Amino acid sequence: MKIDKESIKKIAHLARLEFDENSAEKMSKDMSKILDWVEQLNEVDTSNVEPLTTMSSEVNDMREDKVGTHMSHDEALKNAPKRDSDYFRVPKVLE
Amino acid sequence: MLSEEVKNKYQLVVGLEVHAQLLTKSKIFASDSTEFGNRPNTQVSVITLGHPGTLPKINKKVLEYAIKMGLACNSEITRYNIFSRKNYFYPDLPKGYQITQDKGPICVGGVVPIILSDGTEKEIRLNRIHMEEDAGKSIHLAGEPDTLVDFNRAGTPLVEIVSEPDIRTSEEAYAFLAEIKKLVKYLEICDGNMEEGSLRCDANVSIMLKGAKEYGKKVEVKNMNSFRNVARAIDHEFERQVELVERGEEIISETRTFDANTCTTASMRTKEDLNDYRYFPEPDLSPVVISEEWLNSVKSKMPALPKELYHKFMDQYGLPSYDAGVLTEQKEMALWFEEICQHTQNFKAASNWMMGPVKSFLNESNLNISEFPIQAGTLAELVFLVDEGKVSHTMASQKIYPELLKGNSESPLQVAHRLNLIQESDEESLKPIVENVLAENSSKVAEYKSGKKGLMGMFMGEVMKQSKGKADPKVASKLLSELLEN
Numbered sequence: 314m315k316i317d318k319e320s321i322k323k324i325a326h327l328a329r330l331e332f333d334e335n336s337a338e339k340m341s342k343d344m345s346k347i348l349d350w351v352e353q354l355n356e357v358d359t360s361n362v363e364p365l366t367t368m369s370s371e372v373n374d375m376r377e378d379k380v381g382t383h384m385s386h387d388e389a390l391k392n393a394p395k396r397d398s399d400y401f402r403v404p405k406v407l408e
Numbered sequence: 409m410l411s412e413e414v415k416n417k418y419q420l421v422v423g424l425e426v427h428a429q430l431l432t433k434s435k436i437f438a439s440d441s442t443e444f445g446n447r448p449n450t451q452v453s454v455i456t457l458g459h460p461g462t463l464p465k466i467n468k469k470v471l472e473y474a475i476k477m478g479l480a481c482n483s484e485i486t487r488y489n490i491f492s493r494k495n496y497f498y499p500d501l502p503k504g505y506q507i508t509q510d511k512g513p514i515c516v517g518g519v520v521p522i523i524l525s526d527g528t529e530k531e532i533r534l535n536r537i538h539m540e541e542d543a544g545k546s547i548h549l550a551g552e553p554d555t556l557v558d559f560n561r562a563g564t565p566l567v568e569i570v571s572e573p574d575i576r577t578s579e580e581a582y583a584f585l586a587e588i589k590k591l592v593k594y595l596e597i598c599d600g601n602m603e604e605g606s607l608r609c610d611a612n613v614s615i616m617l618k619g620a621k622e623y624g625k626k627v628e629v630k631n632m633n634s635f636r637n638v639a640r641a642i643d644h645e646f647e648r649q650v651e652l653v654e655r656g657e658e659i660i661s662e663t664r665t666f667d668a669n670t671c672t673t674a675s676m677r678t679k680e681d682l683n684d685y686r687y688f689p690e691p692d693l694s695p696v697v698i699s700e701e702w703l704n705s706v707k708s709k710m711p712a713l714p715k716e717l718y719h720k721f722m723d724q725y726g727l728p729s730y731d732a733g734v735l736t737e738q739k740e741m742a743l744w745f746e747e748i749c750q751h752t753q754n755f756k757a758a759s760n761w762m763m764g765p766v767k768s769f770l771n772e773s774n775l776n777i778s779e780f781p782i783q784a785g786t787l788a789e790l791v792f793l794v795d796e797g798k799v800s801h802t803m804a805s806q807k808i809y810p811e812l813l814k815g816n817s818e819s820p821l822q823v824a825h826r827l828n829l830i831q832e833s834d835e836e837s838l839k840p841i842v843e844n845v846l847a848e849n850s851s852k853v854a855e856y857k858s859g860k861k862g863l864m865g866m867f868m869g870e871v872m873k874q875s876k877g878k879a880d881p882k883v884a885s886k887l888l889s890e891l892l893e894n
Contacts, residue, residue: 327684329497366490366689374694378432378469381439381453389452389559399448400556403499406546 314352316344410650418615418653420646421623422575423535424638426588427566428598429542429606430473435563436541437464437507437693442565444604448558456563458502463692470565471514471696473597474539475706477567478515480591480713481534486514487698491539491690499557500544508568510687513538520571520591521715522583527729532584533572542566567597573612573623578639578646585609585635590714594739602634609638613645615653624649624659629673631665641666645673717742725755734763740777744784751788754795761787765809781815790820797833797880799824833880835887838871841879842887845870856892864888 318337321344325332332340395402435442438455454462471489478485492510515537523529544562546555569588575581589607592598599606614626629645632638644666649659664673712720714736721732721742736742741762748758766787770777790808793799798821799808811823824830832838845867846853856863864885871884 323684327495327686364689367691367694369694371694372697374465375468375471375696376434376439376465378434378467379439380434380441383440383451384453384457386447386450389449389457395554397556400547400558401449401499402554403557404555405548405553406499406555 314345314348316341316348410647410654414654415647415650417617418646418650419618419620420576420578420642421573421614421616421626422578422581422642423573423612423626424569424571424575424581424584425610425612426569426571426585427542427608428477428569428588428592428600430470430565430567430597431599432467432469432473432565434467436467436470436539436565438563440560440563444606446560448556448560451560452562456502456559458504464507464690466693466696467565470539471698472706473565473595474514474537474567475698475703476595476597476710477569477592478518478537479707479710480595481515481518481520481537481569483515483518483534483537485698485703486512486516488512489514489696489698491693492687493690494685494687496685498543498546499555500546500559500562502544502559502562506541506543507690507693508540509538520584520587522580522587523718523729523733524579524583530580532574532580535570535572537567537569540566540568573614573626578642581611581642582635582639585638587714589635590737594711594714596711605633611638611642611645613642613649614659615646615649624653625661627659627661627673628663629666630663630676631667633668637666637668640668640671641673644671648673711739712742714739714742717746721745721755721759725749725759727755727759731756731759731763735759738777744777744780747784748788748791751785752791754791757791757795758788761791765805769813782812786812786820793820793824797831797882799829799831800877800881803829803831803877828876829878831878831880832875833883835883838875838879838883838887841874842871842884842891845874846888846891853892864892867892 318341321332321337321341390396390401393401429442430436432442434440435456438453440451440453440456443451455464475485477483489509490512491507493505494508494510495505497504513536515534518534518537519531520534521529521531542561542564544557544559546557548555571584575584585602585607589600589602592607593600601607602609609632611629611632612626613629614624616622616624627645627649629641632641645664652659660675663676665676666673717736718732721727721735722729727735735745745758745762748762749755752758766777766780769775770780790804790812793808794801794804803824804820807827807829808820808823811818811827812820818826832841849867849870852863852866856867867888868881868885871879871888872881875884
């Protein structure tokens with residue numbers, strides 16, 4: 314599968330990743346190669362196989378509706394790049 | 409302005425997406441409290457904040473509540489449930505994805521019956537109901553360079569109820585929302601408060617020429633914080649789209665935000681036209697299988713639903729549709745009415761008491777029916793006193809009812825005796841009064857006999873006056889007629 318430069322740009326935007334424009338060519342080649350390799354799986358007939366959604370065979374791993382302990386407020390905000398006494402602060406999202 | 413003639417060429421088509429916050433104590437995937445209104449960022453955990461290496465674990469109650477909603481709407485309940493990741497970046501979503509259900513929502517299909525103001529009933533089909541987590545709250549203050557984020561709400565369980573595009577007028581949209589609110593409150597799974605955001609609604613609005621087979625391009629409208637605003641936004645959007653089409657312009661599929669001050673919508677998030685959520689199965693949660701046994705236990709806990717009670721009140725108690733609608737507006741009110749009907753057979757009188765004096769007392773004192781000072785059985789006794797002719801309806805509502813509201817343990821009959829309100833309904837005790845009235849008004853009696861039948865009212869008035877209002881009008885008028893016709 315051929316991944317063109319536009320796709321690279323779109324994927325980078327969706328993942329909010331930056332990349333060097335000069336490496337776009339190489340990246341698109343690499344990604345195409347990776348996909349080609351994975352595409353070998355298409356050779357297997359899976360028409361009668363349910364898609365795998367989880368690695369474990371466990372089901373119904375549930376909690377009762379009980380309130381547990383919270384993180385302290387200070388701890389919660391500790392790693393925030395920017396904060397005030399109450400809130401996480403982020404660059405303005407609405408105009 | 410568009411003429412009615414132009415507008416009439418087009419059909420409005422609306423589908424609604426309603427998010428209802430579930431009334432669980434803890435969050436959907438973590439044990440943080442869901443309580444509303446506390447200090448920001450105090451009801452959080454490493455799971456809620458999306459710290460690396462943490463794993464979600466689902467709250468069983470969320471499934472139970474979602475199943476209840478599905479059963480109430482006649483949806484098909486999916487037995488094997490998985491979750492998906494909806495990937496997008498927004499500061500109120502710490503993990504960079506929302507855990508939701510994509511393929512295989514817990515409830516598939518179903519209907520919500522609505523009743524319009526002219527009494528017609530219509531069924532709005534549901535596409536699905538699925539479970540998901542709420543995001544945190546972003547606060548954008550004017551003049552503030554940053555956006556402030558509070559994660560107390562992040563991870564609060566939601567069900568998203570998605571209708572089919574079956575809604576054709578803003579009144580239908582309003583009725584649909586009112587019905588959803590009534591349902592979630594009857595089921596006690598959500599408090600239904602739209603102003604506080606525990607019930608939220610987005611509208612997908614499109615138009616087409618009447619009789620057309622294919623819907624037009626849909627526009628998603630957000631940010632309506634009341635039922636009325638949903639209706640206003642839909643009406644505005646209809647006009648805007650008709651105007652565009654009439655000018656030969658194209659409708660763009662986009663998200664628009666409603667401004668309650670101007671009652672208009674404006675385009676938002678054009679930057680994120682690239683929205684591509686790249687859903688994939690959430691590998692951190694094991695599937696949830698709903699067994700026959702579990703489903704039956706939820707079914708056994710289902711309360712009576714508004715529609716069932718509405719029809720019961722009409723069919724079994726013979727109430728008009730209006731009464732049945734008012735009485736089933738709130739579950740507590742409906743159940744209180746059910747209780748009073750255990751004590752009386754005069755259902756219409758009981759309904760009149762509920763819709764009149766009881767409701768106005770509750771409104772004035774800002775109380776719930778659960779706090780009403782009179783027991784259902786006691787009010788039934790009062791209805792009985794009136795039916796029996798022991799007291800007049802006027803005395804019952806103006807003198808006895810206010811006494812009962814004081815919440816003393818007196819029975820209506822005791823109050824009637826104490827205030828000397830028992831009607832003279834036996835002929836023997838009323839007869840002397842009637843005779844006296846006629847004797848005192850002999851000239852009027854003569855006029856009556858010569859054909860001035862209108863004087864009957866005046867005789868009745870005199871009898872009431874002399875009996876201090878205690879004469880049973882039916883008996884008094886019977887006696888008067890008998891004596892006058894002789």
